Amino acid sequence: MIDLALFALLGLFFAMLFGARAKRRAAAAAQGEGLAVSCFLKHPARPNRWLWGRLDVTPGTTTWTAHTKAGAGLALPEGLRKVGERRPTLREAIKFNPRCRVLECASGEGELLLAVMPEDAEHVREALRRDWTR
Numbered sequence: 375m376i377d378l379a380l381f382a383l384l385g386l387f388f389a390m391l392f393g394a395r396a397k398r399r400a401a402a403a404a405q406g407e408g409l410a411v412s413c414f415l416k417h418p419a420r421p422n423r424w425l426w427g428r429l430d431v432t433p434g435t436t437t438w439t440a441h442t443k444a445g446a447g448l449a450l451p452e453g454l455r456k457v458g459e460r461r462p463t464l465r466e467a468i469k470f471n472p473r474c475r476v477l478e479c480a481s482g483e484g485e486l487l488l489a490v491m492p493e494d495a496e497h498v499r500e501a502l503r504r505d506w507t508r
Contacts, residue, residue: 408432411494414470417448418484424469429488429498436501451481456502462489477502 411429415438425445430437438450458478466476466489474489477498490498 409494409497411490411498413438413494413498414474414489415445415448416487417445418451418481418486419448420444421484424466424489429490429501431497431501436498451483451486454479454481454486454502456499459495459499 409431411431412427413429414424414426416424423444425440425448426442427438427440427445430439436450438448440446440448456477457480460476460478462470462472462474462476470489471491473492475492475495477488477490477495479486479488479502488498
């Protein structure tokens, strides 16, 4: 019985910890500070591979930085705009977190897919919308 109470308290602690982190990130984004969003990217230049990296979302630009050698040298294409959003397929859910949202984007180079966590998806959507209107 004490085990259940301990696990419940531990679960509550982690829920509060992650909730506070999400609130801090949302507050920073509202103040115009930059965010670093971990994500997976499927680039038109490498269509058969999900690349792990980070989206740096700042008030002026959105850039992508690879965490591996496979994605080194790739950048977000010009004219990137979101055309759809979906949950990951079963095959994709094996590669990355199944809670992620896959943002389907179009560009001059072809289709680009971004997999981001749900709590970061709104920040990325807004950045893509802002960059497209420029």
